[in-house]
Amino acid sequence: xxxxxxxxxxxxxxxxxxxxxxxxxxxxxxxxxxxxxxxxxxxxxxxxxxxxxxxxxxxxxxxxxxxxxxxxxxxxxxxxxxxxxxxxxxxxxxxxxxxxxxxxxxxxxxxxxxxxxxxxxxxxxxxxxxxxxxxxxxxxxxxxxxxxxxxxxxxxxxxxxxxxxxxxxxxxxxxxxxxxxxxxxxxxxxxxxxxxxxxxxxxxxxxxxxxxxxxxxxxxxxxxxxxxxxxxxxxxx
Amino acid sequence: xxxxxxxxxxxxxxxxxxxxxxxxxxxxxxxxxxxxxxxxxxxxxxxxxxxxxxxxxxxxxxxxxxxxxxxxxxxxxxxxxxxxxxxxxxxxxxxxxxxxxxxxxxxxxxxxxxxxxxxxxxxxxxxxxxxxxxxxxxxxxxxxxxxxxxxxxxxxxxxxxxxxxxxxxxxxxxxxxxxxxxxxxxxxxxxxxxxxxxxxxxxxxxxxxxxxxxxxxxxxxxxxxxxxxxx
Numbered sequence: 001x002x003x004x005x006x007x008x009x010x011x012x013x014x015x016x017x018x019x020x021x022x023x024x025x026x027x028x029x030x031x032x033x034x035x036x037x038x039x040x041x042x043x044x045x046x047x048x049x050x051x052x053x054x055x056x057x058x059x060x061x062x063x064x065x066x067x068x069x070x071x072x073x074x075x076x077x078x079x080x081x082x083x084x085x086x087x088x089x090x091x092x093x094x095x096x097x098x099x100x101x102x103x104x105x106x107x108x109x110x111x112x113x114x115x116x117x118x119x120x121x122x123x124x125x126x127x128x129x130x131x132x133x134x135x136x137x138x139x140x141x142x143x144x145x146x147x148x149x150x151x152x153x154x155x156x157x158x159x160x161x162x163x164x165x166x167x168x169x170x171x172x173x174x175x176x177x178x179x180x181x182x183x184x185x186x187x188x189x190x191x192x193x194x195x196x197x198x199x200x201x202x203x204x205x206x207x208x209x210x211x212x213x214x215x216x217x218x219x220x221x222x223x224x225x226x227x228x229x230x231x232x233x234x235x236x237x
Numbered sequence: 238x239x240x241x242x243x244x245x246x247x248x249x250x251x252x253x254x255x256x257x258x259x260x261x262x263x264x265x266x267x268x269x270x271x272x273x274x275x276x277x278x279x280x281x282x283x284x285x286x287x288x289x290x291x292x293x294x295x296x297x298x299x300x301x302x303x304x305x306x307x308x309x310x311x312x313x314x315x316x317x318x319x320x321x322x323x324x325x326x327x328x329x330x331x332x333x334x335x336x337x338x339x340x341x342x343x344x345x346x347x348x349x350x351x352x353x354x355x356x357x358x359x360x361x362x363x364x365x366x367x368x369x370x371x372x373x374x375x376x377x378x379x380x381x382x383x384x385x386x387x388x389x390x391x392x393x394x395x396x397x398x399x400x401x402x403x404x405x406x407x408x409x410x411x412x413x414x415x416x417x418x419x420x421x422x423x424x425x426x427x428x429x430x431x432x433x434x435x436x437x438x439x440x441x442x443x444x445x446x447x448x449x450x451x452x453x454x455x456x457x458x459x460x461x462x463x464x465x466x467x468x
Binding site: 014015109112113115116117118119120123124127128129130138141152156160 | 325326327329330332333334336337413416420424427428430431448449450451453
């Protein structure tokens with residue numbers, strides 16, 4: 001029953017996106033499509049999340065399996081109203097439900113792609129040295145690998161969003177403007193939500209927790225530029 | 238994507254069985270893919286996969302000649318394991334990459350593409366086998382031999398990429414396929430590291446080392462074995 005429940009939305013995202021978009025453009029079955037895409041996105045993101053957290057063992061595996069879908073859902077919740085307003089103001093009279101389905105379609109595409117990379121991510125995690133204080137380089141390499149995978153899959157999701165907007169927008173110029181604002185907003189907010197919900201890979205210095213005490217200090221871009229890259233650079237010297 | 242009609246019977250002078258399938262893979266990949274989707278497709282796929290494994294065993298044995306003795310056998314066993322495990326890990330992402338790029342990948346089609354990929358990699362590696370053998374038996378530098386096999390692997394991957402582009406049938410997907418192939422290469426390096434040592438082993442050392450490490454560190458070890466890291 002579980003596999004049949006997932007096969008349907010998987011087919012919708014991988015093979016029948018054209019049909020989905022036609023119905024979204026007509027405003028048909030929006031609630032059902034949104035629920036289907038949310039289910040698919042949640043399961044796929046949780047699967048990758050479990051692998052992401054697995055370097056630190058069972059507890060972080062469970063935490064990150066919960067947090068990965070949470071990042072996507074929270075970010076969507078924080079940006080959906082703005083995205084809908086922007087579309088309407090730019091002359092793209094979408095209903096709120098249509099914005100929600102388009103957003104979650106892009107997230108589902110990215111999440112399914114991410115889940116398909118889970119075996120590779122698992123293998124790298126499984127064959128990496130254990131998370132001790134001496135394993136900072138391993139932590140940084142795993143962190144970069146996951147960041148790269150998530151970024152690439154996010155990009156794939158964006159490509160599908162762009163195709164969808166081009167298809168349903170009143171003009172290419174409107175599609176471009178709406179797409180740009182949606183993606184920038186989602187990336188900025190998503191980066192900060194993910195940072196607030198850390199740890200994901202898990203630090204080699206701090207204990208495993210669901211949320212850190214300093215959850216709202218700093219952001220992910222700052223951490224990569226100031227923390228990770230200089231360390232890797234020093235290892236190459 | 239339109240498939241070419243499969244050739245039903247081998248014509249006089251045309252190789253039969255496994256050789257015919259490998260011949261199709263080289264000359265008419267779409268014909269081979271169509272054959273793997275036919276009623277006897279599983280048998281065709283099985284023959285290509287069997288031939289591929291045999292090819293990797295031979296290549297591994299030749300690679301093991303660098304140290305010789307028991308390591309020849311060890312490398313002959315590990316080489317097919319490296320490629321098969323890499324394919325197993327990367328197959329799900331290939332399916333999703335392909336489907337998102339618009340390819341019509343049924344279960345049989347997917348199987349045909351994966352089998353074709355294995356055959357293409359094995360054929361290229363066998364094609365370069367004499368070169369690999371010559372340098373392997375004449376070289377005393379582990380670092381040099383590592384780079385030699387990396388070069389052979391890179392050439393095989395480039396031609397495998399061409400096969401995949403034909404198999405997917407969409408030039409639009411080429412960028413995604415290049416990315417996937419890079420990922421495939423990186424995964425193969427990590428699998429090799431996991432199954433190390435392949436080319437050379439210290440006397441009395443276990444067949445598979447137990448410590449975990451990233452492939453970059455493994456490459457660095459080969460560098461140090463030759464003493465070049467001290468230069």
